[in-house]
Amino acid sequence: MKLLYFAWVRERLGKAEEQIDPPAGVATVGELMAWLARRDEQHAYAFENPKVIRAAIDRSHVRADAVIAGASEIAFFPPMTGG
């Protein structure tokens, strides 16, 4: 699946997107963030406080307990500050 990153999440990772293939045990958005945080230093930094990070699956807001199966695009970003 494709991951997209925005604002300071993107900056901490040093990239705006990546393709990943998480193991079967990673079922929810929250578990995906925990798995990503274990990948390397940049991911650990970006996801050090997952409570403040928002997520969207296929362009809709979701909570951390949302199931990622079937998702083609998952985005992670800080709380929004538009308007």
Next chain:
Amino acid sequence: MTTTIRLQREAFDVAAETARMTRGRTDVGAVVTFTGLCRAEDNGEPIAALTLEHYPSMAEAEIARHVEEARARWPLLGVTVIHRFGRIVPGEIIVLVATVSSHREAAFAAASFLMDYLKTRAPFWKQVEKATGPAWVDAEATDNAAAERWSVPPPRRHEAAK
């Protein structure tokens, strides 16, 4: 109802946008516009400019969903939402929400509802240019509270009309 949703880098003319919504119509009794401008300060610190990052496909989808929600709640004749992205300097327009209805209550309420949701749900992020360097703007608790007040929906007008 006519709906216009645009995400764009360029500045735009508010008067031209609202004129386009009412041209040739005689059923419009109220036009409410909210225009959000870039200020020269953030939390008491001067800024030179702000840069808006966004998630284009989701921003369009999310705004369209909330325009539909507004349309279900109030009898609207038209909605325009224009949100800029990229670098914006103090004094320039960031966002326009314009609502058109036969009566003012619906137009006021729908414009307020759409702005509250844009602030907290539309995927845009502001970074400001301070003397100390670039800084991401923190989300405001007051914006979340403002959006929360719409979370208990009133009776939908289609149901209320029954």
